[in-house]
Amino acid sequence: MTSPETASPEAAASSRAPLLRMRGIVKQFPGVRALDGVDLDVAAGEVHCLLGQNGAGKSTLIKVLAGAHRPDAGEIEWDGRVVAFGSPHAADQAGIATIHQELDLVPGLSVAENVVLGHEPARLGFTRPAGAEHIARALLARLGHPEIPPGREVGRLPAAGQQVVSLARALSRNARLIVMDEPSAVLDSEEVDNLFRVVRELTEAGVAVVYISHRLEEIRRIGDRVTVLKDGRTVARNLPARATPTAEVIRLMTGRAVEYALPPRGPRPSGDVVLEVAGLGRRGEFADVSFTVKAGEIVGLAGLVGSGRSEILETVYGARRASAGTVRVRGRALRPASVPAAVRAGLGLCPEERKSQGLLLAEPVYRNVSLPVLGRFARAGFVKADAERASVRAATEALDVRPADPARPVRTLSGGNQQKVVLARWLLTGCSVLLLDEPTRGVDVGARGEIYALVRRLAEQGVAVVLVSSDVPEVLGLADRVLVLRDGRVVHEAPGGELDEARVLDLVMEGSRDERA
Amino acid sequence: MSVRDAIVSRAVPGEPAPRKARLAGLLDTSVGRNLGLVGVLAVLCVIGVSTADTFATTANLLIIMTSASIIGVLTVGVTMVIIGGGIDLSVGKVMALASVWSTTVATQSYGPVVMILCALAVGAGAGLVNGLLIAYGRIVPFIVTLAMLISAQGLAEQISGKRSQIVTDPTIAAIASTRLLGIPLLVYLFALVVVIGWVVLNRTTFGRRTFAIGGNPEAARLAGLDVRRHTVLLYVVSGLCCGIAAIMITSLTTTGSSTHGTLYELDAIAAVIIGGTLLSGGRGTLVGSILGVLVFTTITNLFVLNNLASEVQNIAKGAIIVAAVLFQSRAQRTTP
Secondary structure (H helix, E strand, O other), X not given: OOOOOOOOHHHHHHHOOEEEEEEEEEEEEOOEEEEEEEEEEEEOOOEEEEEOOOOOOHHHHHHHHOOOOOOOEEEEEEOOEEXXXXXXXXXXXXXXXXXXXXXXXXXXOEHHHHHOOOOOOEEOOEEOHHHHHXXXXXXXXXXXXXXXXXXXXXHHOOHHHHHHHHHHHHHHOOOOEEEXXXXXXXXXXXXXXXXXXXXXXXXXXXXXXXXEOOOHHHHHHHOOEEEEEEOOEEEEEEEEXXXXXXXXXXXXXXXXXXXXXXXXXXXXOOOOEEEEEEEEEEOOOEEEEEEEEEOOOEEEEEOOOOXXXXXXXXXXXXXXXXXXXXXXXXXXXXXXXXXXXXXXXXXXXXXXXXXXXXXXXOOEHHHHHHHHHHHHHEEOOEEOHHHHHHHHHHHXXXXXXXXXXXXXXXXXXXXXXXXXXXXXXXXXXOOOEEEEEOOOOOOOHHHHHHHHHHHHHHHHOOOEEEEEOOOHHHHHHHOOEEXXXXXXEEEEEEEHHHOOHHHHHHHHHHOOHHHHO | OHHHHHHHHHOOOOOOOOHHHHHHHHHHOHXXXXXXXXXXXXXXXXXXXXXXXXXXXXXXHHHHHHHHHHXXXXXXXXXXXXXXXXXXXXXXXXXXXXXHHOOOHHHHOOOHHHHHHHHHHHHHHHHHHHHHHHHOOOOOHHHHHHHHHHHHHHHHHHHHOOOOXXXXXXXXXXXXXXXXXXXXHHHHHHHHHHHHHHHHHHXXXXXXXXXXXXXXXXXXXXXXOOHHHHHHHHHHHHHXXXXXXXXXXXXXXXXXXXXXXXXXXHHHHHHHHHOOOOOOOOOOOHHHHHHHHHHHHHHHHHHHHOOOOHHHHHHHHHHHHHHHHHHHHHHHHHOO
């Protein structure tokens, strides 16, 4: 793989028969079209990079490829034959291995057991641990990690070690195509070098690698061709990885098919400082984060997954214990690591994972909304149902939660309305600091507009808002001030209006780990 | 109200729901499941009336109610713990420990009021230890309460020297023998605990938070609930129920003994399960659990009346647990 491919798919097809050809892949989820016509060509022996912002459809595409999702339309051609992978097992059998971002290892099993999981060397039905250890030892040595003991429990390895085991597992399958979803996110630069050496060995042996990373410099180092996804579509395919300028790549990734109705920005807020975060840090996650938020101000945190965005928010909220720094609300230090204290001080959090962290899905809307302030509707511990329902109804009506029946189980509501239920909760408490983590994830376009308008309205009423989102235009459009995060540190701070999407992406993507050292 | 909701929300507008789906929808709701248990109870009564002449007598029905009352009180506590996302395996032996502690010669010398307070304090204390280890020691409830079961048994044996301690105080003995309007006081006590438990679960902030914490502890925590403190309180409540049950069994047998309550925890948990409470927490009804207790006690009674061996009885109980859970999960699957 020396000569970079041309941008023309015809030329690629003529020079080399593609191992994998995906055409017009469509995947519809309730309320969102995750893939809307994706094309991908991967040739044997190449490193094919997949680029796109969060939500562009990369993860869904990999899941389709790995047999975890069935596409609603489109064609997958594997080794010259049209195929349909009905299950991850089928894809595995065909020779496609995937290293997912959230590692799918069994923490209680040993390194060797994980490596051979599903195809353990066995005789007459009895496993042969020595055989498994032998295989694992050979693969780990090949990956440059002979020091990882094959007998060690995987759960006790550091993240980078687990990544290596995951890679060894993919190698043990003798896969012909290996998908790597952000494999470098938990590795330091030396380990990245090792990873790249293995990737080159693999491609020299004719294995194809689909490589996903947000770090452009890595893509230049290891990649052959690039396919760019945006809003579930392929916007450019088979670009030469080394020769395409950064500006071009970023231009392809940005810009939106759908323009969200962002409410107009008001005058710059000039209220008192409500939230004061000083030198906040958590070992291994983020360090030295300081910022203040005035009443009526919206401060946005922009950064990639893993940059420490959500962790910062949860630490401010007391859901994680800070290893350094303080959080003050109206000048008074918050009791560390206590959510009840944070809520009493006027903080509210809309968590990142709405369903698992935010809601009691089986319970009705009103019980979800009143949860933090149930005591307010109670006398001597007895809940006054009428008062509770009336207050909840006022809050849900103010947010236009549909359907309007507060007795409905939350799980029957759409994503946008579920988010409004979480927001209604903090509207009801009358919080003075609102922490929003991915407030529009899984929310359809119409409800997005409503949530934006609501956040702005709350700010105008004097609430201090901290907004975290993977959606860069959302942060830029809503926030009065934006902090750009990379690898757990604030690398840039600017008023929202003075940054553009390309600049933010450049800041969060271009940095390599070496820079920090 | 919840029945109506379930049916209305599942019905496709303009198209009447098929009868089977409607039935399954009904069974999916807590009230529907409880109706199912009432049906089982009715069938058992029919069997009782047709196989034993003495079944339908007032005396026999009071026997059923009295024997249900002690496990019933334990079940109230266990139901709350399970709805709150935990489990309490220690209730039978904590009850035995409370009965032994409150009937030592020394305790008895202070009179009935101290004996009662002692039983309650021992129960609540054991619950407190359970709760603290689970909430702050972060040990899983299964292990903590299993350890409590074993050590409570040991402590009860040590205190009593493995002997039954006879209750000499007439007031304690009178609790079980007193009848009001022909019904034993124990049954009233049972009913009182159930009513209080129901009110706490369904009408108070404590109950609401119990459901929230059992249903999604992370969401409850991020909503600002003090999940750990609440967990401790839940086990204290369960321990208090053990203390009440200890007073009842001490009075009924006029002894305090380390052999009281053996395997009661399993009967209580089984009753909670067939009552439709999710073992994973967050969903369940106290009424279902109590119906579960009544089903079990009635079965025992039927076997005794018909002179059948207790071995067969246990086989039947096991089968009923499996049947009830199969039935419930089937009903849930047909209505996703």
